[in-house]
Amino acid sequence: MEECLSRTREREIRRSVKETYRAVAERPRGNVPYPVGRASATRLGYRAEWLAGIPATVLRRFVGVGNPFAVRPPRRGERVLDVGCGCGLDAFVASRMVGPEGRVVGLDLTAEMVRWPRAAAKAWPLGNLQFRVGFAEKIPFEDATFDEVISNGVLNLVPDKDAAFAEIARVLRPGGVFAAADLLVVDTVPAAVLADLDAWST
Numbered sequence: 166m167e168e169c170l171s172r173t174r175e176r177e178i179r180r181s182v183k184e185t186y187r188a189v190a191e192r193p194r195g196n197v198p199y200p201v202g203r204a205s206a207t208r209l210g211y212r213a214e215w216l217a218g219i220p221a222t223v224l225r226r227f228v229g230v231g232n233p234f235a236v237r238p239p240r241r242g243e244r245v246l247d248v249g250c251g252c253g254l255d256a257f258v259a260s261r262m263v264g265p266e267g268r269v270v271g272l273d274l275t276a277e278m279v280r281w282p283r284a285a286a287k288a289w290p291l292g293n294l295q296f297r298v299g300f301a302e303k304i305p306f307e308d309a310t311f312d313e314v315i316s317n318g319v320l321n322l323v324p325d326k327d328a329a330f331a332e333i334a335r336v337l338r339p340g341g342v343f344a345a346a347d348l349l350v351v352d353t354v355p356a357a358v359l360a361d362l363d364a365w366s367t
Contacts, residue, residue, distance in 0.1 A: 175324040179300075182322050183275050186251065189228055190277040201228045206254065209346075210235055215258045220285035226252030226278070230318035231346020234258065242266040243312040246336060248301050248329075249273055249319025253282025253294075259315065260294050270311075271296040272304065302328035309338040316345040 200208065202225050206216060210232045216224060228251060239245045239262040247256045250271030259269045271294070273279050279296045286294040299305050301316075302325045314333050323329045333343055 178324040179274065186275040187277045190226065190252070190275065190281065201226070203227070205229070211258070215261065219254065219257050220288075222281050223252050223254055223257060223285050226281060227254040228252070228318065229255065229346065230348055233315040233317050233344040233346045234262075236344035236346075237313070237342050239263050239267070239269075239313050239315075244310065245269045246304070246306070246311045246314045247271045248304070248314055248316040248333065249322070250282065250296065251275075251278050251317075251319075253279075253285065253296060255315055255317050256282060256294060256296070257285075257289070260289065260291050263293065265291050265293055268293050269295070270306075272299045272301070274298070274300060302332060304332040304336050306336045308335050309341075310336050311341060312338055313342040313344065316343075316347065318347055320345060321348045 203216065206224070206227050206229070207213075209229065211234075215234075233255060239259045241262070241264045243263045244267060245256075245259045245263060247253075247259065247269065250256050250273045253271050256269050256271035260267075263269060271279070271282060273296070276298045279298055282294075283296045286296065297305065301319065301323050314337055316333075320326060320329060337343065
């Protein structure tokens with residue numbers, strides 16, 4: 166019974182996260198409690214040359230909380246997975262870093278978010294970008310597919326973090342890199358907050 170309730174709760178959390186980020190896809194400002202867009206990316210250390218030429222529809226919807234490229238930028242020719250890619254800004258930046266010899270895939274829970282980078286990628290000159298809808302807890306790729314996995318402000322939203330981390334490890338090649346920026350809990354979270362679906366999704 167407890168396992169069943171746990172799965173029910175995971176579905177509820179996922180549904181709440183989807184609803185929040187559907188709204189963010191349409192109107193990014195005002196739906197998350199932190200800055201968004203170009204100003205936020207610049208403040209987080211994204212270089213001007215990384216953002217130059219990024220489609221405005223993508224850049225405007227950036228809602229990352231940090232800079233995974235400060236951990237370790239992808240290298241030329243590498244295969245990169247962006248878990249929870251959202252609007253796709255980090256995937257576009259990684260696309261430039263890996264060049265035409267590389268490959269970048271953005272994976273996101275929310276179809277409404279993914280439609281923006283999918284549309285923008287059609288005119289992207291490198292042709293090395295792909296965007297898919299899917300869960301961090303069940304990544305739709307074979308073992309050891311990627312050289313690097315990046316994630317930005319997403320894993321805190323995932324209800325089953327153990328499964329997500331196991332999946333990330335599975336799809337990374339041996340010796341591959343996981344570079345994430347996220348929100349961390351440094352104190353005990355009150356039960357009332359854990360019970361609040363809005364708290365899970367923002």
